[in-house]
Amino acid sequence: MKDYLVRGIVDSKNVRVFACSTTDLLEEARKKHGLWPTASAALGRMMSVVLMMGSMMKSEKSLSCTINGGGPIGTMICSTKGDGKIKGFVANPEVHYTYNDTGKLAVGVAVGKEGYLEVVRDMQLREAFSGRVALQTGEIGDDFSYYFAASEQVPSVVSVGVLVNDTNEILASGGFIIQLLPNATDEDIEYIEEKMKDFPAVSALIHDGKTPEQILEMIFPDVKILDHQDLSFECDCSRERMAEALYSIGKAELTAMIDEDHGCEIKCHFCNTAYQFNEEELSAIRDSIK
């Protein structure tokens, strides 16, 4: 099953809904970054939510999200332009913890909860909008749920999950978001709360072959699907962009790279691609600085 996202509406319950499968794109990210299982789970959960938020975008150019909970995984950043493509990384990919009682991947331990979740929306021709909230558990889903309520005043259920096999490959990744519309009633809220009690883990559902539509239909049999979007892990970095970055570090630093290191390698944080520049290329960049 190829990764995709659906957006829908449930008129009878006054909610809008989103669901996605992100198994393949997380596997792609895992290979690129060398993610250990708990790091895969943390980044996978975050990418699922950010992709669903991307499909909520209106006039924004891009949306990026940063989480830093003070835990061993360090800063996590994901970014999308709302086109179904996402790039993202964690500062320390070699992180793995499980909970002793359940054996589940301990995302909250890896991420930590003494920190923040920040969303920055790059608006066309206007100042960027940003919202920041304190982390609640570091488990990602809970933290975004709190973000939607506190920062955007939209009560939301956020459920995201990742399953990893014994050799660290991604078996399943995805999630769903339910957002109350302003006209939602107490009955609508009770219905959702009742449905969410004992609802299976979303990663298990995806692993069983359930599609994003089918997962939403399990909660809302009368959901109307409005949109489909293909999803992928894709970075927009390039050699030209890296050359621009070198241009901006200045003549003295470039001279040191040329004389001492006879070249340089720059890695893109988001996708871990390495770009090499030799002495001649660095000299050309240096000489073009006025």
Ligand SMILES: [Zn+2]
């Ligand atoms: Zn890149």
